[in-house]
Amino acid sequence: MRFNIPRLLGFSTAALSLSVALVSSAYADDDERAVTTTSNATWQAECSACHIAYPPRLLPRESWRAMMSNLKDHFGSDASLAAPATQEIATFLEENAGRKRQSASGKPIMRISETRWFQHEHDEVSSAVWKSPKVKSPANCAACHTLAERGNYSERYITIPK
Ligand code: HEC
Ligand code: HEC
Structure with missing residues (x-):
């Protein structure tokens, strides 16, 4: 619950309270992305073999789905796994994926570093x-x-x- 201080003080500063709302939602968004608490043992073991295990929240579902359906050609590496492990990781990533992000081409973004959020941050x-x-x-x-x-x-x- 957010207290409406301007109203308590008895004057109208709608613009102030609007900007407070915008600032606090921007912070909530950052916090949510700053620390990942969700985990899955298979994902942690297999997806940190060549680089860190990138947090599921930093890409949308369609990106993970596209990536997990072609691990054989993964950024020039063969990252393929047995079908059960692939399925388990894909489910974990999709269930914990972030919001949909736009890409100019309409194709799923494959790199966190290519999202507008990343570039802005x-x-x-x-x-x-x-x-x-x-x-x-x-x-x-x-x-x-x-x-x-x-x-x-x-x-x-x-x-x-x-
Ligand atoms: C060259 C150094 C560098 C690299 C490499 C880098 N970052 Fe950052 N990252 C930063 C800086 C600097 C900030 C901005 C910190 C600030 O001012 O809030 C930042 C901010 C962030 C934030 C927001 C943190 C917060 O508290 O709001 C996230 C999440 C993040 N980076 C994720 C990543 C991920 C994921 C990767 C790899 C795909 C990555 N970064 C690579 C330097 C880096
Ligand atoms: C055999 C090595 C290998 C394994 C295993 C591997 N990756 Fe990668 N991955 C790479 C390479 C190489 C890159 C490109 C890194 C670069 O550009 O610096 C990459 C890049 C990525 C990126 C893009 C990072 C960015 O924002 O630029 C994501 C996301 C990713 N991998 C997810 C995964 C997931 C999920 C798994 C587990 C299913 C996985 N990787 C397992 C080799 C691997």
Whole structure:
């Protein structure tokens, strides 16, 4: 429940209370994405073999579905698994997927780093940092998010490599 302070004070500041609502919903959105608590043992084991296990919430359902239906050609690697493991992981990812995100082509986005949300959240990271040998790829979340392996992307645990 949100207290309407302007009304309690007896004057009309609808614009103020609107901006408060916008700010608090933006924070709620960040918090929700900053720390992942959902997990699945098969996903954790298999999808962290080559990179960190990317949080399900950071891509929409249709992206995970497309990705899990073609693990044999996964960003140039063969990440294929036995059918039961593939099915279990696909279900876990889809059940915990994030909101639908637009892509210009209408095809599902395959990279978290290509979502508009990601680009917006990272707009203060300079191109020199992205190209640094310690970062190499925006997909290398753990280069900056020191607790990425534990699903924690909170800004408190970010260190930009020099
Ligand atoms: C055999 C190695 C390997 C395994 C196993 C693997 N991946 Fe990947 N994955 C890659 C490579 C290589 C990339 C591209 C990384 C880059 O561009 O720096 C990638 C990229 C990704 C990306 C895009 C990251 C981004 O935003 O750019 C997602 C999402 C992803 N993998 C999900 C998964 C899931 C889900 C699983 C488990 C089913 C998995 N991966 C297992 C090799 C693997
Ligand atoms: C070059 C360093 C770097 C890399 C690599 C990187 N990030 Fe970030 N990330 C940042 C910075 C800087 C911010 C902005 C922190 C702020 O000001 O709130 C951020 C913000 C975030 C936030 C919002 C955190 C919050 O508390 O609101 C999330 C979630 C996130 N990144 C996820 C990822 C994921 C997932 C990857 C990999 C696919 C990734 N990041 C790769 C530097 C990086």
